[in-house]
Amino acid sequence: MTQATSGQQVQPCEREQPELLGHREALGAVRVAPLHGETTLSYLSRVASRYRLTAKELIGALVDVGRRPNLFTVRPDGEVVFNTEARTVVAAFCRMPEEHLRHALPAWGREVPSSRLGSGPAAWVRTAATILPTGPGCRTCTAKATQGPEEARLYLLPHARVCVKHQCWMLETPVADEATAGPGQLDVRHVPQIAAAQRRHARLLRRTPHAGEAFAVAQAVTASWGDEAWPEETIWPDRLRSTALGNDLAWRVAARDAVTYPEAVTLATALADAGVQQQLLDEAGWHQPHSLADVPRLVGELARRLERPWIAGRLAAVTTGPLNAWVRACVRSQAGHKPKTRNMWRISPPHRPTPVSQLLAQSSNRGETPVQTEPASLPDSAEDAARGFARGLRHARAYAAEHGHLCAPNTVQMEGFAIGLWLANQRSAGPELAPDRAAALDTLDPWWNPPWNLWWQRIYHRAKALVKAGQPLTPEHGFPGTTENLGTWLYEQCTTYSSLHPGQQRLLADLGITQERARGAAPRRRDIKAARRTALDHARAYAGEHGHLCAPTSARQDGFAIGKWLHSQRVRARRGQLDPALNQALTGIDSWWSPPWPTDWQREHHHAHAAVAAGTLLDPEAGFRNFDDRIAQWLYAQCVNYTALQPGQQHLLARLGLTEPVADTAVPDPATRHPAMETGLHYARTWAAQHGALDIPHTVRHSGFPLGRWLARQRHQANLHRELFDTPWPHEEHLARIDPYWNPPWGMKWQRRYQAARTQLTLGQNLAPEEGFPGTPDWTGQWLYSQCAVYDDLHPRQQHLLADLGLTAEGAHTALPRRNTQAASFAAGLTHARAWAQEHGNLTVPEPARHDGYRLGTWLRTQRRRASRGKLPTGRIKALEAIDPHWNPAGGLNRSGIGGLYALTPAAGRGWC
Structure with missing residues (x-):
């Protein structure tokens, strides 16, 4: 092993690496100790340098699996993780106990995703964007520990960025050309507040739950304040001059987190304080704050703790940003009344501070070009989203210029653009909307996204328009000069004034309705006779336009809610509470304005009556094909349920020419695009009468009707109803009578x-x-x-x-598995192939097709594949050619031939499983 190592020191060539691989647990020549908190990749880089290798070469030699390298990109600011076998090999080579490495290296115990790697020692590289922040450790401490000028990269925990011994702030710096770009550390000897803040930070983490999340929020808040560059802020510039030597831009950018660190710790202490949270809840009450001006006591408390009295005025105008988002989340989660939730500490992407490493890369002045780091991961559609927002903002500006506000209903469109829906989408983002986008909308309408209902805001704008037109609002006189609905609404605001949101109270005060005037408000005097005359006029206009008064509740006539008004009159009539004079007036307009059956039925009857009056021929034996599709389906449903209808309904149908004998001759139209339940049940009954069950695929058509697709829809509706409600699906019984297993729970x-x-x-x-x-x-x-x-x-x-x-x-x-020889299996497939060819005349069978449950399409595909590879015996090829000489054409199956098979007859469709 020693000889192999010396060879690597002279010439680190690849042919010597297998010699290293042959000893999976061989010891290295040098023992290198890790630094506490060091990245595994940094540690291995220092080990590799002893052998004059790079980290990539060393790791590839130690954990190469199947002689295929599984490391593609190794950057010094990244990380590497090993599986269990690789950790054993690496620890043995480094001459360090695994327990010692696990204690010193935070990423040592992480598991590598082995699903994409083979067996044996394996490694996986993590990029800088997927791990916690890292940066060079204290140079003096590193030099003393390594006995040399080596650089070690450590995990930079938020509460351990200051080397207390040498009074330096360790920076999260990018890497360029295999070297650290920008300053690696800051000298904070002249700023003792930073070291003191680190001690307070560590104490906060020990004593307070969620202190880590609170600091992340506080750091985002202070970073946003730093971007504002308020002229009143003098402490941070002084601190920057003490830490960043000279006016170099890279130094000023690198010092951002260090400069704001004491205030971030102070702010985190306040945000994590249960007393501060409870104070916020008490101050907000049941209202969601719109801006920080709605919670002045919280703003004052933060200004006091930060020792910046002037900041209260700055924060009062804030309607977006991380602090505003935290305030809303705290109120929404009711943090003071239940255990804290993680939602309260979530920082949305637009509010997250830009990492210092990215700022350094953008502002570095090394050479003529900035240092390039890994680009931040952005959605593929980020550019399209920006263009879409610009387009929506252009239409929003036009809408605000025309109406004076942005409280547009969701259905409103401008020049074909759904401005109402677009604004609703922006509101749904809430405080997570990007600050620049929120500011652009605030410029058009400060109350474009109020914390109360938009319905309230729209009515307020109606009152505001009235005041602008010169009509004063006098609560003490019952708001004369206003419409009935607006006057009633204004009086309701006066009676509930104390419970309104502070922002609502300020808006009403702009109209002249203060708290004192609201106390003396008189109720709106309603002229019932005038209101009735107005409603009847709208009813006559609606009947003249539509021919009836069975309006849906959503119907409006010249802005009047005629549908809701008629519905309320019907309810009163059924309870015997309707004024006879009003009943007589409505009956004079439409004798069936309040039928004893559902108004939906009456409305459909009017549509059918209008079609018959226009000359449409009533032809029930042809499925009412002369009518509109929906009317035809409704007429067929009446024919099926004719005997269950009330006498009045039968009388109305008879006036159309639809008597009971005529109804008995009605048949459904299979070409309908909106089949009624009765139409589907008709074809389901006839199919079940022929085949005995309803277990058909969705492609099957019966007598031209898409029965398979219709049954699939009914199963979906039944299953959805079962999930949402405890009661059975209304049509379950009808289909269960046809086939008890039409929708089995097992699929x-x-x-x-x-x-x-x-x-x-x-x-x-x-x-x-x-x-x-x-x-x-x-x-x-x-x-x-x-x-x-x-x-x-x-x-x-x-x-x-x-x-x-x-x-x-x-x-x-006691069952045993079915054992088939290859010959028997081929014979079975050949039998089904003959039967298919006798029925269809060829073997152009689509792959999903089955014949009597047998997967004939899949079997034929397998035979074609074996034949093309020369593995299908000649005798079997001849047997298939005897059935269809073109069973395996050289150019592949004809798609038109396959497509024709999908238009199955009902009998053929039965074989599709």
Whole structure:
């Protein structure tokens, strides 16, 4: 081993590395001790340098698996992790106990993702972006420990960035050209506050839960404050001059975290303080703060702890940023009333501070070009998202110019752009929206994303527009001059003034409604007769336009909610509380305005009546094909349920010409795109009458109707209803009467295979499972044995179905596997191929096709593949050519021939499993 090592020192060539590999646990020539907190890659780099090798060469020699290198890129600021076998090899070579390495190297015990590597010693490289921050350790400490000028890279924990002995701040620096770029450390001897802050930080971590998360939030907050460059801030510039020698930009950037570190620790102490959190909750109450101005006591407390009285005024105007996001999360999670949640400490990507290593790479003045590090991982669509936001902002600016606000409903569009939906998406991001984007929207409308309902904000803007038009609001007189709805809303705000959000109170004060005036507000006097006349006018207009008063609740007529008003009148009429005069007026407009059956039925009847009045021919024997698709389906459903209808409904249908004898002649239209339940049930019954079950694939069509796809939709609806509600699906009973196993809990794949096996067996056939199911077709015997292997795990009803075939629990436990010779297996496939060719005239069988449960398509594909490789015997080729001379064409199967097979007849479709 010594000779091999000396050879490596002279010429580290690759042919000598296998000599090293031959001794999996051979000892190296030099014993190198690790530094506490060092990266594994840095440690191995120092070991490799003793042999005049690089870390990549040494690791590749020690852990090469199958003579294939599994290391592609090794950068000094990255990391390497080993599996168990590799750790044993590396520890032996370095002459260090594994326990010592595990204690000193934080990444030593991590497992490598071995799924992509072979067996044996293996390594995996981690890039700098996927590990904790690292940087050069204290130069003096490293030189003393290594007895040389070597550089060691350590994990830089937030509470251990200062070397107390030598008073230096260790920096997270990038790597360029295999060397550290920029300053590796800062001299903080003249800034004792930094070392004192580190002691407070360590004490905070020992005593306070979530102190680490609180410091991460505080560091993001102080970094955002540093970017603001407030002129009142004089401490940080002085501290920067004391740590960063000269005016070099790289030094100023590198010192960012060190300069703000004392304030970050102070802020973290405040944020992690349960008393401060409780004070915030008490101050916010049940309201979500919109800006820090809504929580002045918290702002004052932070200003006091930071010893910066002036910062309170700066923070009061903040509506975005990491501190505002933390305040909202704290109120949302009710941190003072239950155990702390991790959501409260989450920092969204737009608020995370840019790493110092990235800033150094951008501002480095080594040479003429900046140092390039690994680019930050951004979504592939980041550029598209930026362009999309710019486009949305352009439309938002136009909407704000026209309406004076950005509280647009989701359905609003401008020039084909869904501005309402776009604004809703921006609001859903909440405090996680990028600060520059939030600021751009704040410029257009400071209340574009209020912490209360947008409905409140829209009505407020209506009142604001009234005030701008010169109409004063007088609460003490009941808000005369306003509309009924607006006046009622304003009075409600006065009665609940004390419970409103502080921001809402400020907005109402802008309208002249202060707390004193709100106390003296008089209720709005409602003119019931005038309101009724207005509603009746809208009802007449709606009836004149649509021909009826069965409006859906969402219907509006000239801005009036006619649907909701009519619904409330129907409810009052059914309770006997409607004014007879109003009832008479509505009946005069539409005699069936409040029918005893659902208004949806009445509305569909009006549509059908309008079509008949327009001359559409009523042809039930042709599936009402002359009507619109939806109306035709509704008419067929009435024919099916004719006897269950009320006499009034039958009378209305008779006026259309649809009497009971005519209804008996109705048939469904298979070409419908919106099949009613009655249409699907009709075709399901006729299919089950022919085939006995509904276990069909989704591609099957029956008499032109896509029955397979319709049944798949019904199964999906039934399963979804079962997950959401405790009650059975309304149509479950109708389909269960046709086939009890139309939607089994074990899935349709098993059910189809069961039916395929059932067709291959005769009634009362002795299966003889203990003999391997002799006398059954190949596929059937194999499937039956597979059920025996999992018999105890089957559903009780599955076991009952197998018992109908003659397979009981006793037989399943004694079953033997089906053994088929290759010749017998080929003979079975050939039998199915002959049957298929007799039915279809060729062997152009699609791969997923089955014949009587047998995977004929897959079997033929296997034979074609073996024939192309010259492995299919000549006799078998001739047997297949006798069935179809073109069973294996040289150019492959004709796609048009395959496509034609998918248009199966009902009988052929039965074979698709």
